[in-house]
Amino acid sequence: MPPLQLKENTATDGKIAARATIEKYLATVKTWNETALRETFHPAANISHYYVKGDTIETITLDEFVATIASAQEIRQCRKSPKK
Numbered sequence: 001m002p003p004l005q006l007k008e009n010t011a012t013d014g015k016i017a018a019r020a021t022i023e024k025y026l027a028t029v030k031t032w033n034e035t036a037l038r039e040t041f042h043p044a045a046n047i048s049h050y051y052v053k054g055d056t057i058e059t060i061t062l063d064e065f066v067a068t069i070a071s072a073q074e075i076r077q078c079r080k081s082p083k084k
Contacts, residue, residue, distance in 0.1 A: 032073045037066060 021040060028037040041047065047065045050057050060068070 029069060034066060034070065037069065038062065041065075
């Protein structure tokens with residue numbers, strides 16, 4: 001295989017892998033599957049997360065990121081629940 005074609009195949013494979021990871025991440029958040037969300041990232045990952053209220057980007061641990069997503073899911077569920 002010529003070097004240029006190899007580079008193109010590698011780039012395409014990388015894009016496919018990245019897309020699959022993003023789709024898995026979005027599905028885990030939408031369905032709130034904490035186990036699958038954690039499996040999307042390396043256990044020692046540091047994640048850059050955007051905080052809307054402070055308009056900042058902070059690097060946080062996987063545990064902190066999962067807690068942030070869990071908190072957002074709890075808020076979403078409270079808004080969906082009928083008020084008594």
